Amino acid sequence: MTLQLAVALDGDSFAAADWVGWARQADEALLDFVTFDDRFGRRGPDAVLTAARVAPLTRHVGLVPVATTTHTEPFHLSTALATLDYASRGRAGWQVRISGDPAEAALLGRRPPLGADELFEEAVDVVEVVRRLWDSWQDDAIIKDVATGRFIDRDRLHYIAFDGRYFSVKGPSIVPRPPQGQPVVAALAHGPAAWQFAGTAADLVFITPADAGDAAKIKSRLDPELKVFADIAVFFGPGAAPSDAAVFTGTVPQLADLIGAWAGSGIDGIRLRPGLLGRDLGEITRELVPELRRRSLFAPSAAVTLRERLGLPVAINRYERPAASGGAEGAPRPEGVPVA
DSSP states (O other), X not given: OOBEEEEEEOOOOOOHHHHHHHHHHHHHTTOSEEEEOOOTTSSSOOHHHHHXXXXXXXXXXXXXXXXXXXXXOHHHHHXXXXXXXXXXXXXXXXXXXXXXXXXXXXXXXXXXXXXXXHHHHHXXXXXXXXXXXXXXXXXXXXXXXXXXXXXXXXXXXXXXXEEOSSOEEEOOOXXXXXXXXSOEEEEEESSXXXXXXXXXXXXXXXXXXXXXXXXXXXXXXXXXXXXXXXXXXXXXXXXXXXXXXXXXXXXXXXXXXXXXXXXXXXXXXXXXXXXXXXXXXXHIIIIIHHHHHHTTSXXXXXXXXXXXXXXXXXXXXXXXXXXXXXXXXXXXXXXXXXXX
């Protein structure tokens, strides 16, 4: 069975050339996407800005930065990720993260830390608002008719008036609907609460099974509409192993054997987490990828956008109402009011 393949880029370098180099390695190996790790208490550059830096310098690989919903304004998330989707020509995603770390809350000083249930509840609201803002411009809202002086069809812009328990947001967005309509939303899920969040708010979930049997068991408990990637931390030499993922140490053929064993578990793909980027990413892109292709365990996709590559459905704008049917099948009911 062919799997999709992603790599997690987690480093603390502030040198742009390092990130460009790592992303280009993944791009040239034709991996499906890379993720950029981030958290407020971590040393390292902002993940969304890093993805935007490498976007025009890559052509194939999807770019999925981590951004927390706990301390970031939903409006800013919406505009930053929409802009990344433009810069990457439809290759953007977003790995949602919550933060219950008191030290991170203290850095912002905005409020005391929330409990886990409240953090997930807030994250559901944030993702919903971000999606509404992405939809607040219909795809053909921009007219650019110089002769008539009409540049925007105001009837195709929509107010967003969200008033929830944790925040209030008004729209429309200041960025037109991104190329994918809805960039791919992902979440890392270690247990039932996060699995439930992913089923409610995400398109893609990273799980952390111990082995292939565990992967199959977790997959059977998830929403079948979710795309499921299993995390494996990879060390081709010495290194400190993380505690939140299966850990591989050994040779390239041995890792290919392991991935082959996991291929029948029902998962859609593997996200490899290089233990040491400078060493292990090179082994993955130069040695492992050709080996997986030789074994028919990985085949690069020709799809241009990340949504298409992952086989996700077209993101229908909630405000689209085809004249023939009076409403787009499967689209949410409009909740905004057309701009007068």
